[in-house]
């Protein structure tokens with residue numbers, strides 16, 4: 568069955584149930600209260616495998632190691648119970664406190680940009696649901712060294728205490744061993760985390776209003792990379808020297824704001 572791809576125009580995650588048919592004349596028939604075409608298409612993504620297939624075929628998910636992490640860190644573990652039937656929609660979903668679990672295609676794209684290698688030290692700002700944290704930890708995990716050294720691979724900072732606690736618990740329940748490779752901190756991630764610096768890679772799920780915070784640039788190793796939203800762009804910043812950076816901008820995305828100093 569071939570499903571044509573349309574650009575999404577509407578949030579659809581509140582719709583309850585779908586039944587979609589595809590016939591030779593390429594006409595959709597749906598039994599959804601909204602009768603909305605986007606709803607029908609999104610409603611067809613009902614499993615993690617389908618979501619990953621979608622991300623791969625749209626070109627957002629490219630590398631095998633990251634695709635394997637997407638398979639292992641099933642998004643269903645990280646969305647609230649009430650949202651679980653929508654876990655595989657390629658949509659941000661509410662996780663409480665006015666925040667969202669990120670849209671899968673944005674997570675895939677940002678993690679492809681970040682290009683984590685096994686053994687690298689990662690700083691994540693905005694733990695949120697913990698889904699992206701788990702993905703980072705899976706990709707950064709180095710089986711040659713991680714098992715024995717009792718160290719960490721990912722430091723993840725969340726501003727909101729309830730989300731920090733829920734994400735920590737969710738990751739522990741999902742994979743206790745891996746959760747021990749993550750340092751969960753609660754506080755203002757705009758300051759980074761000087762205790763565990765320097766980092767090979769830094770990623771943020773919340774958007775800076777003006778520019779990438781100086782602390783992140785200072786705490787990054789030379790040769791390291793930051794992937795972070797600034798206003799409506801995803802910025803990829805490579806540190807080429809102590810004060811030298813190479814910047815690329817990818818316009819046209821929206822993120823929750825990075826709340827500084829609170």
Ligand code: SAH
Pocket residue numbers: 666667668669692693694695696697698699724725726727730754755756757772773823824825826827828
């Ligand atoms: N990638 C996450 C979602 C990130 S949403 C996921 O998939 O679940 C962005 C998160 O950044 C929110 O949880 C928000 O509370 C957090 N945030 C915003 N400003 C922050 C700050 N200054 N420090 C730490 N976390 C912050």
